[in-house]
Amino acid sequence: MPHTTLVSTSPSTPTIHALFEPQTSTWQxxxxxxxxxxxxxxxxxLDYDPTTQTISTTTADALLAFIAQKGYTISHILETHIHADHLTAAAYLQAQLLKSQATFSTAQTKIPICAGHRIQHVQTLFAQRYSIPEEEYRRTAFDKLFQDDEHFTIGTLDAVALHLPGHTxxxxxxxxxxxxxxxxSLFNPDIGTARCDFPGGSAESLWASGRRVLGMAPETKVWAGHDYPPAGRAGVVVPFATVEEHRRMNQHLKDGVGREEFLRVRRERDAGLGEPRLLHAALQVNHSDD
Structure with missing residues (x-):
């Protein structure tokens, strides 16, 4: 699997490993x-074959092997949202790490799976669609629901859960x-932004979220959840671009694009999109995470 590493340059900056899963075009x-x-x-x-409707753990096991090779201790499993285009391996990883991570604090029985607190709204929408009992997804789905802009720590690093609605x-x-x-939310500049046509999605909210991100310092790196490289990149996947690059080149949000133009382009684009290939399998698995 394609893999990019950005090595820490100081105790206050993280080392980042970006691992690309090509079947769903997902950056982990x-x-x-x-x-x-x-x-x-x-x-x-989590790997899923829609033809045979079988789940496998090849990608997740490769991630576990990489973690073990590096000697990392995992403190959090973080979900940006309920995904409609891939199955999450969060619950599988949590169970496997509980068995293997001997150095993890004995005061904590499992590594928390985390998401934003508004995920409960999305759970309700799709639990109704798939007839999943409320007690099942409310009890088992996530261990920690972040409030908007809540701070937490990864080792000694400060982290913030930024609320960036729009896609969901x-x-x-x-x-x-x-x-x-x-x-x-934001993909690479030559792709633009993500679709907003799922239940609860909002182009208006995505505009505000995009402007929030592009209001950060120019050198801030924006790491994408997926990459679907257009012809000009000849299949080369890229995990991040800087805020400055997005301001100059993001085809939906670059400087000079106004709100009304963004809304028009985003809605026209969404109207022509088909549903994700793994939509029904992903939503049934991901919102219960069981």
Whole structure:
């Protein structure tokens, strides 16, 4: 699997491993505190074959092997939102790490799976669609629901759960140092932004979230949740671009694009999109995470 590493340059900046899962075009991230080798996993992938309707753990097992090779201790499994285009490996990783991570604090029985508190709204929408009992998804789905812009720590690193709605109402980005793990809000500049046509999605909210991100310092790195490289990149996947690059080149949000133009382009684009290939399998698995 394609893999990019950005090595920490100081005790206050993370080492970042970006691991690309090509079947769903998903970037998974390991965000590592260089002082303690404590790390968080962001948006891990569980393999699913829609033809045979079988689940496998090849990608997740490769991630576990990489973590063991590096000697990292995992403190959090972070979801940016409920995904409609891939199955999450969060519950599988939590169970496997509980068995293997002997150095993890004995005061904590499991590594928390985390998301934004508005995910409960999205759970309700899709639990009704798939007839999943409320007691099932409320009890088992997530261990920690962040409030908007809540601070937490990854080892000695400060992190913030930024509320970036639009693609979904619960959507979070995670900011660590001068890095924002933006999930399905901003993609790379030559792609633009994510769709807003799922239940609870909002082009207006995505405009506001995009302007919030582009209001950060120019050197801030925006790490994408997916990459679908256009022809000009010849299939080369790229995990991040800087805020300055987005301001100059993001085809939906670059400087000079106004709100009304963005809304028009985003809505026209969404109207022509088909549903994600793994939509029904992903939503049934991901919102219960069981």
């Amino acid at each position: 991230y390991l965000v590592v505190d260089p002082t303690t080798s404590t790390a968080a996993i962001i948006d891990p992938v 109402p619960d959507h979070l980005g995670y900011m660590v140092g001068d890095n924002i793990f933006a999930g399905d």
